[in-house]
Amino acid sequence: MTGKPAHKQTYRVEGFTCAGCAAKFEKNVQHLEGVVDAKVNFGAAKITVYGETSKESVEKAGAFEGLRLSEDGMRKFEKEKEPFYRRYKHLLASILFILIAYSLPFTGVGHSQFLSTFSFAAAIVVGGYRLFETGFKNLLKFEFDMRTLMTIAIIGAAIIGEWGEGAIVVLLFAISEVLEAYSMDKARESIRSLMDIAPPQALIIRNGSEVVVGAEDIEIGDIMLVKPGQKIAMDGTILEGSSNVNQAAITGESVPVEKFQGETVFAGTLNEEGFLKVQVTKRIEDTTLAKIIHLVEEAQGERAPSQAFVDVFAKYYTPVIMAIALLVAIVPPLLFGADWSIWVYQGLSVLVVGCPCALVISTPVAIVTAIGNAAKNGILIKGGVYLEELGRLKAVAFDKTGTLTKGEPEVTNVIILGEMEEKELMKKMSALEYHSQHPLAHAFLKKAEEMELDYKSCDVFEFRSHTGKGISGIIDGMEYFLGSEKLFADAPSSEMQKLQDEGKTVMVFGVLDTPLAIVGVADEVRDTSSEIIQELHQMGIEQTMMLTGDHEKTARSIGNRIGVKEIKAGLLPQAKLDFVKRYMHSFGKVAMVGDGINDAPALAASTVGIAMGGAGTDTALETADIALMNDDLRKLPYIIRLSRKTLTIIKQNISFAIGIKLLALLLVIPGWLTLWIAIFADMGATLIVTLNGLRLLRIKDRK
Incomplete structure (x- = not known):
């Protein structure tokens, strides 16, 4: 299409x-x-x-099952569950008929052999009617799947008089399907449970009155009232109030976050303390929670490389098994004069043991479970392919600002060169920066607010931006300059050199050619960055790189402190992209960790693009292969461990599923393979690979 x-x-x-x-x-x-x-x-x-x-x-097309x-929607509507006896009445009836059939010979009732055979036949028909319905249709269309194999085997068993074993095969196959369905539901539940995080209704102000409104009926612009201890029903912006909000459901962070007026809150998060008045900014289907659920469910539908291998393998595997079964049934009697009934029975057993249930389920149950586990820990993995690739990573490249550092520059040093006091200097510098669009301007304004300086009242005339140098403006009749040392011929280079060696961005403030102050601005390194880089090296990641557009000395100072093996500074987005491609050529599998916006080309080109702070930006959710919903780099080693464990479990499952079949097939040589052994091998393998996959639910985001 x-x-x-x-x-x-x-x-x-x-x-x-x-x-x-x-x-x-x-x-x-x-x-x-x-x-x-x-x-x-x-x-x-x-x-x-x-x-x-x-x-x-559409429902009629699924009537066979x-x-x-x-x-589909954001609400998980719980249907009234059928009682066990009604839901599995065919299974219970089949068990009853089998018990009657086995007990009849001991009752002394006349014609017990005939009645026993009749009871086995009834067990086969009652327990396997849905199986046969599909199997016969497939047989007529020459479509050979597991139900076709089972249908042929059970009919064959009845023809050669093995009614009892045929009935047991039907029963065990039905039990196997029930267990398989249960285990997949268990794996899916980790995502479905996310739907119940957000409350189904909220208290809204409408026409001056407070009314309780269903979440589906809440509109953008509605004012929502959230009391202490209540969950927030919709994404929105705080109009009044402040509180600590537990965002674990969205970001995976266990520590509540302080929220104030003007800040964003997410649906499904818990208001712990204050009373909040929130203006709704998104409808229920567009909330961050809804996007997470949608993207994770889509990810579960994406076929991982191992799943693609299994699909191709199963396509050829089933016809090969049918051919082997036919040869087992006819070759010994035709060429060696063996007993037909014995070898036809062996051939039927081959059909049953060849049923590829365990092989088909081996990968999806592991992928679905792992993606669900990650989502509950605040990590969005957008497909099985990325989950698998994570486990094969050889190198990780990091953006600096907002990834290894906090992305919040701060004024750390003010070295006074003239006679003007620090407060007056900061007031004038902040007044200039208030008119600027420079990324570092916020650092000056934040510092001024901390010092309680009224910089907004300071009038600035003839404000100008000097490209690559800085800014200037007239304050109190005097023209002031703030920017790089290029603006001043007499700036003390030794003081500036010292700050640069500490990894700080240096700016000079002054009048004409006279510098009045040197300012050091630093983007603080995240407390966990060094620890994470060290942990990645211990996990066997061969290369870690920092790619940044910042100054060489600043980058080298921060990179050396964090412990990355390679540092590339002064890079534009295209240069970052080129380096990622170069690393992929050298190391193979490379992840790029960035903010999902400035680093979009590098994120897209890498084997796995990992965006920081997905909860705050739609761009990160849309462009990255993996989004860390909270700005927490500590999640990175966890998802690599989860991926490696997933790969190990998938390999174990595939190996076991194929190995158990081969072992059972070898029993054909001495003629020991029975329908009982065949169905137990199939059901046992299915159960074991499923339980093995569900072990991924136990992987935690901390060692």
Whole structure:
């Protein structure tokens, strides 16, 4: 499909038992009249339909599996759960018939053999009718999946008189599907639970009155009242009040954040102390929480490289198993005069043991679980491919400002050269910077406010910006200059050199050629930066680089203090991009960590682009492969550990799923393979790879 049609509808799907059934459902929907394309997201249990068709038609396409659809949205509507006995009545009936069949020979009832066979047959029909319904249709269309294999095996068992084993195979296969469905639901639950974080309603001021309004009906511009201890229902800006807000649900940070008037709050976060009046800025489907849920669910639908391998392998694996089963059934009797019933039975056992359930589920359960775990820890991983690539990283490149440093420059030194007092100097410098757009201007204004200086009342005339040098303006009839040493011929170079060696940006303030003060401005290094770089080296990351547009001396001072192995300064965005490409050529897999805006080209070109502070910027959510929702670099080693563990578990699962099949197939040689062993091998493998994948839920974001 080259272009998506205008009409698109997404549904949540209940009742998936296996990845193979999801693929079958997708194909069925694609063939519906009016449907241009359909895509099933097995990880998130959703289907997106492109084209014009009804919900009923889509649901009918999933009737073979008893699938149920509900409208997609931000609310997790809990349907009344069916009692166990009603939901699995076919399974319970099948067990009852099997117990009757095995007990009849001991009762002394006449025709017990016939009645026993009849009970086994009833168990097969009752327990496997949905299996046969799909299996027969597939057989007629020459589509060979696991249900086709099982159907052939059970029919074959009945033909050669192995009714009991046929019934047990049906029962164990049904139990295997129930366990598989349960485990995938458990993995999905980590994301679905995010939907319940935001409250379903909020207290809103409408027409001068306070009314409780459902979250779906809250509009942009509404005024929301949030009392202490309540969760915030929508994204918005604080109009009145201040409080500590627990943002763990969005950013993964456990320590509450102080929020004041004018600051942003997110849906799903907890107002711990103060009373807040918040103006709503986004509708429910556009909140940061909604975007996180949407992007994570989309990520679960993206096929990881290992999943692509499994899909291709399974495509050829099933026909090969059928061919092997046929050869096992006919070669010994035809060429060596062996007993037909024995070897047909062995061939049927090969069909059952060849069922690729465990192999198909091996990757998705690990990917879905890992992405869900990361999301609950404030990290958005936008696809299985990025999760896997993280585990193979050899080098990590960092932007400096806002990544390794706090991104909040501060005035650290004011060296007075003339007779003007520091307060007067700061007032005049801040008055000039108040008119400036320079990134360092905020540092001066912040310092002036800390000193309680009324710099806004200081009139500045004929303000000018001197490109590459600084700024100037007339205050109290005198023209003042603030900027680089290029503005002053007599600036004391030794004092400036000392500040530069400390990694600070140096500015000079004065009149004409007379400097009055030297100012040191520094962007403070994050407390954790050095610790994180050291931890990455200990984890086996071969190269760490700092790429910055800052001055060489400043960059080298900060880089050496943090401990990165290579420092590149004075770089424009294109130069950063070139360096990332060069590192990828040298090391292979390279991650770029930046703010998601200035570093967009480098983030896009790297193997994995990691954006800082995703909760605050839509750009980071959209452009990066991974977003750290909180500006916390300590999450970086955690996601690399999570990725490596995921890769290990996927390899274990694939190896085990294939290994157990090969081991069971080897039992054919001495003729020891039975239908019991075959189905236990299949069910056991499925259960083990699933439980192994769910171990990823236990990976914590701290050692």
